Amino acid sequence: MLGLMQEWPLVCHKIIDFAARQHPHREVVSRSVEGPIVRMTYADIRGRALKIAQLLDREGFEPGDRIATLAWNSGNHLEAWFGIMGMGGVYHTLNPRLFPEQIAWIMNHAADRAIFVDLTFMPLVEKLAAHVPSLRKVIVMTDAAHMPETALENVVAYEEWLKGADGDFVWNDVGEDAACGMCYTSGTTGDPKGVLYSHRSNVIHAMMAAMPDAMGIGSKDVVLPVVPMFHANAWGLGQTCPMIGAKMVMPGGKMDGESIYELLDTEKVTFSAAVPTVWLMLLHYLETTGKMLPHLNKVVIGGAACPRAITEKFEKVYGVEVIHAWGMTEMSPLGSLCTMKPEHAGKSGDALLDIKQKQGSAPFGVEMKITDDDNNELPWDGKTFGRLKVRGPAVASSYYGGAGSEQFDDESWFDTGDVAHIDEFGYMQITDRSKDVIKSGGEWISSIDLENLAVGHPEVAEAAVIGVPHPKWSERPLLIVVAKEGCSPKKDDILAFMKGKIVDWWMPDDVAFVDEIPHTATGKIKKTTLREQFAEYKLAG
Numbered sequence: 001m002l003g004l005m006q007e008w009p010l011v012c013h014k015i016i017d018f019a020a021r022q023h024p025h026r027e028v029v030s031r032s033v034e035g036p037i038v039r040m041t042y043a044d045i046r047g048r049a050l051k052i053a054q055l056l057d058r059e060g061f062e063p064g065d066r067i068a069t070l071a072w073n074s075g076n077h078l079e080a081w082f083g084i085m086g087m088g089g090v091y092h093t094l095n096p097r098l099f100p101e102q103i104a105w106i107m108n109h110a111a112d113r114a115i116f117v118d119l120t121f122m123p124l125v126e127k128l129a130a131h132v133p134s135l136r137k138v139i140v141m142t143d144a145a146h147m148p149e150t151a152l153e154n155v156v157a158y159e160e161w162l163k164g165a166d167g168d169f170v171w172n173d174v175g176e177d178a179a180c181g182m183c184y185t186s187g188t189t190g191d192p193k194g195v196l197y198s199h200r201s202n203v204i205h206a207m208m209a210a211m212p213d214a215m216g217i218g219s220k221d222v223v224l225p226v227v228p229m230f231h232a233n234a235w236g237l238g239q240t241c242p243m244i245g246a247k248m249v250m251p252g253g254k255m256d257g258e259s260i261y262e263l264l265d266t267e268k269v270t271f272s273a274a275v276p277t278v279w280l281m282l283l284h285y286l287e288t289t290g291k292m293l294p295h296l297n298k299v300v301i302g303g304a305a306c307p308r309a310i311t312e313k314f315e316k317v318y319g320v321e322v323i324h325a326w327g328m329t330e331m332s333p334l335g336s337l338c339t340m341k342p343e344h345a346g347k348s349g350d351a352l353l354d355i356k357q358k359q360g361s362a363p364f365g366v367e368m369k370i371t372d373d374d375n376n377e378l379p380w381d382g383k384t385f386g387r388l389k390v391r392g393p394a395v396a397s398s399y400y401g402g403a404g405s406e407q408f409d410d411e412s413w414f415d416t417g418d419v420a421h422i423d424e425f426g427y428m429q430i431t432d433r434s435k436d437v438i439k440s441g442g443e444w445i446s447s448i449d450l451e452n453l454a455v456g457h458p459e460v461a462e463a464a465v466i467g468v469p470h471p472k473w474s475e476r477p478l479l480i481v482v483a484k485e486g487c488s489p490k491k492d493d494i495l496a497f498m499k500g501k502i503v504d505w506w507m508p509d510d511v512a513f514v515d516e517i518p519h520t521a522t523g524k525i526k527k528t529t530l531r532e533q534f535a536e537y538k539l540a541g
């Protein structure tokens with residue numbers, strides 16, 4: 001027997017329709033590439049998105065077409081997403097931090113037909129365009145006055161282009177299962193893999209993100225997504241904020257401590273989300289200027305393990321709640337958030353910080369398990385670690401074009417490539433990437449735990465741990481350290497600092513000092529390069 005309820009497809013344009021109807025005056029404030037702060041409302045964004053959809057449709061773009069964006073977080077980028085989706089197309093975010101050859105590879109794989117581009121990235125598009133034969137149109141997100149000279153063909157200035165439409169357009173309803181967004185993962189090995197979001201997965205993900213024990217935000221919040229729209233959908237905030245009617249503050253291309261502080265302060269931001277590196281820059285700025293954060297209530301920190309020192313400073317010095325979160329491009333991206341359940345009521349100080357080091361528990365919509373290499377499920381005891389597998393309505397079922405099929409099993413479990421343990425309350429903690437875990441005498445050592453511990457040393461700026469071959473134990477950990485400016489920490493001091501905080505057999509066998517640790521385009525430590533760099537390294541003794 002079927003239920004007698006209405007069909008109401010979960011499609012993304014309903015989100016912007018809702019925002020424009022229920023929260024028409026709520027602002028989306030952007031720091032523009034040209035300089036000035038630009039203020040729009042959700043009603044404006046919807047109106048302009050309709051024009052974009054109308055123009056794309058009129059110019060022969062079709063449902064399912066991939067339309068790239070190469071842009072910072074801004075109101076313009078947001079309306080481009082809604083316009084593309086509203087025409088029935090697929091917004092395809094490109095990460096400008098990748099090498100141009102990689103971007104061209106990705107665009108060709110996706111067969112992008114048009115691109116929305118910020119002025120900053122025009123030189124990049126000029127380099128790329130000739131190598132992407134599918135590309136028919138370049139829309140430069142600026143006005144006629146700022147339009148650069150270019151030899152590219154089929155280029156228009158966004159504001160001039162928009163003048164050609166009146167917005168009298170009906171969203172193209174392609175159904176909730178149709179693709180609406182795309183993002184390639186930038187793994188440290190192999191070709192990038194395309195994740196193809198559907199309308200339904202984006203809508204469900206946005207609801208999931210807003211829930212009280214997830215991000216817990218609403219229409220009274222002012223949200224600053226520092227995390228870029230071009231990397232894992234700005235953690236869903238581009239859909240979550242209009243869905244809940246939260247004001248948005250978009251940082252454009254400036255993510256240094258001072259620029260972020262300025263927006264937090266002038267726009268009275270209550271909630272923000274970024275990777276640890278951004279928060280380190282902000283905290284450094286606050287420390288050197290003595291400024292405080294009177295408006296900010298909560299920050300989500302993820303993308304990489306959040307060092308304990310960051311959580312401690314935010315919570316103790318600035319009174320800002322930290323939510324440690326974990327996710328992946330393949331998960332739209334949220335997988336878990338570390339907000340407190342009643343079981344933790346009354347915890348404070350170090351006991352609370354210990355929990356906040358964990359990546360947290362899964363919201364409704366994410367199923368999790370940990371297994372050994374033979375797919376046997378492991379207990380949730382907070383100690384036993386294994387391969388972390390997930391499934392849910394906003395988790396990829398395969399990659400675009402079929403690559404990486406070995407990561408998906410017959411029961412829809414996706415092997416995240418992360419290694420984790422889960423405690424009895426469902427709090428998951430990442431201990432490593434499966435390829436980075438150090439296998440010593442048949443047991444696993446978490447490189448992330450060692451790195452987190454080492455960066456707690458006052459003279460250490462950054463640390464990475466890799467396994468190096470060992471005749472008896474097969475692998476042992478080597479700690480690689482970048483010293484803080486003006487400091488020259490000694491190997492024995494660092495090891496003494498770590499001793500007693502971990503079991504003895506986890507202690508690194510040696511410490512190597514380097515000027516710089518290599519990073520991927522998305523800010524993750526490039527362990528493959530480090531392993532090559534230290535390929536000839538021999539442990540003493």
Ligand code: AMP
Binds near residue numbers: 302327333
């Ligand atoms: P990406 O798809 O580029 O966002 O990368 C996802 C990967 O980043 C995950 O599989 C993890 O390895 C890592 N990651 C994300 N968040 C965290 C976190 N809070 N702690 C540790 N690793 C994280």
